[in-house]
Amino acid sequence: MPKRILVTGGTGYIGSHTVVELQQAGYEVVIIDNLSNSNADVLEGIPRITGKRPLFDKLDCTDFEAMKALFKKYPFDGIIHFAASKAVGESVEKPLIYYRNNLVSLVNLLELMPQYNVKGIVFSSSCTVYGEPDKNPIDENAPVKPATSPYGNTKQINEEIIRDFVHSGAPIKSIILRYFNPIGAHPSAEIGELPLGVPQNLVPYITQTGIGIRQQLSVFGDDYDTPDGSCIRDFINVVDLAKAHVIAIERMLEKKSDEKVEIFNLGTGIGLSVLELIKVFEKVSGKPLNYKIVGRREGDIEQIWAQPDKANNVLGWKAEETIEETMASAWKWQQRLREKGAM
Ligand code: WQD
Numbered sequence: 001m002p003k004r005i006l007v008t009g010g011t012g013y014i015g016s017h018t019v020v021e022l023q024q025a026g027y028e029v030v031i032i033d034n035l036s037n038s039n040a041d042v043l044e045g046i047p048r049i050t051g052k053r054p055l056f057d058k059l060d061c062t063d064f065e066a067m068k069a070l071f072k073k074y075p076f077d078g079i080i081h082f083a084a085s086k087a088v089g090e091s092v093e094k095p096l097i098y099y100r101n102n103l104v105s106l107v108n109l110l111e112l113m114p115q116y117n118v119k120g121i122v123f124s125s126s127c128t129v130y131g132e133p134d135k136n137p138i139d140e141n142a143p144v145k146p147a148t149s150p151y152g153n154t155k156q157i158n159e160e161i162i163r164d165f166v167h168s169g170a171p172i173k174s175i176i177l178r179y180f181n182p183i184g185a186h187p188s189a190e191i192g193e194l195p196l197g198v199p200q201n202l203v204p205y206i207t208q209t210g211i212g213i214r215q216q217l218s219v220f221g222d223d224y225d226t227p228d229g230s231c232i233r234d235f236i237n238v239v240d241l242a243k244a245h246v247i248a249i250e251r252m253l254e255k256k257s258d259e260k261v262e263i264f265n266l267g268t269g270i271g272l273s274v275l276e277l278i279k280v281f282e283k284v285s286g287k288p289l290n291y292k293i294v295g296r297r298e299g300d301i302e303q304i305w306a307q308p309d310k311a312n313n314v315l316g317w318k319a320e321e322t323i324e325e326t327m328a329s330a331w332k333w334q335q336r337l338r339e340k341g342a343m
Contacts (some may be wrong), residue, residue, distance in 0.1 A: 002028045004030060004074060005077060005078050005079065006076045007030070007031050007082065008032050008082055008083035010054065010080075011038040013194070015033070016038075016046060017241070018082070021239070021242040023050040030074050037085070045190040046191060048188070062104040077119065079118060079121040081109060082124045085097060085098050085101045089299070090151075099150065099154060102151075103154060110162070119252065120174065120252030121174050121175075122175050122245055123175070124177060125158065125179070127179065127265065127304055128148070128149070129144050130304065131148055136304060137308075140263045140264065162261060173259075174252075174260070174262075175264065178265050180234035181235045183326055185238065185332065186238075189329075192337075202274060211338055215290065216291060217289060217291035220274075225302060228275045231301070232272065232273050232303035234268055234270065236267050239321065239329075241266055264315050266317075267305060269306055269308045270323075271304075285327075285331050
């Protein structure tokens with residue numbers, strides 16, 4: 001009998017790629033999503049890759065009664081919790097939406113888990129919790145600093161809620177995955193990043209500029225204390241990231257660790273600057289990118305990249321895809337969207 005995993009936010013970018021890897025690892029998947037920041041079309045793309053259409057309910061995780069009915073409907077072996085609001089800039093403008101959505105969703109899930117004998121939850125966190133690191137690369141022991149946005153604060157509070165609930169004796173386990181910068185798309189180009197409206201993140205803005213949807217990329221600052229003056233990030237392939245979630249679920253369900261809460265940084269361990277990433281795009285697309293340098297974006301961190309040793313050695317996961325393969329996958333996906341007339 002295949003184990004059944006609830007994937008909240010499973011029609012989103014990282015969620016959909018994780019559903020593919022879960023199905024290919026033999027898990028049955030139930031997706032819930034309120035479709036506030038994603039498109040149900042992904043429910044056609046996933047089966048084109050795996051041959052299996054995941055179960056899907058359009059639900060909001062902040063609706064306790066709806067969630068209780070869901071847990072009654074399907075016994076779950078584990079949960080991967082992606083559903084959250086995640087735009088840093090928007091969180092500054094609309095903090096209460098972020099606190100309600102990102103905190104109440106998690107509390108609802110945690111409250112229902114013991115009642116319905118759900119043993120483990122993988123939580124989607126972010127390197128944002130580290131703020132501006134004192135040094136790079138950054139490992140899991142680095143201090144969590146005051147958040148630079150309400151979004152980042154919700155991730156920090158979420159992690160504390162999990163730790164406090166487990167500490168209270170709740171019969172559950174959790175693995176917290178702190179992502180660096182997820183980019184790219186599934187190599188099949190059947191699923192990928194689908195930002196609604198003007199992209200906030202760098203890579204979809206690059207590929208939309210490359211295909212002509214956007215006129216010009218604005219590079220937010222080249223006066224940072226870095227080799228070429230632009231910010232440095234740890235860009236991690238979304239499929240590599242998705243695979244880490246399957247390993248994490250297996251680790252919990254097969255009780256491979258006695259620890260109740262484990263935290264892992266998911267990154268490549270390689271820092272790359274914005275301007276370097278633009279050059280990689282130009283190389284893989286074979287075309288120059290139209291960009292200009294503008295002023296810094298408020299809240300941006302100058303440089304952050306992961307020390308992934310714990311994920312490599314304890315979780316048994318390592319990022320495999322090169323940055324060229326990853327940017328090529330993002331470009332292939334953008335071209336597929338153009339062919340489909342999607343954008
Ligand atoms: C990367 C770099 C920008 C757009 C955020 C969240 C993180 C995660 C990923 C959710 C920065 C520069 C960007 C543009 C640019 N979100 N940039 N022009 O801010 O590192 O991380 O998104 O899980 O939690 O914090 O990602 O892609 O927005 O920016 O120059 O049009 O690209 O200044 O240096 P970020 P990003």
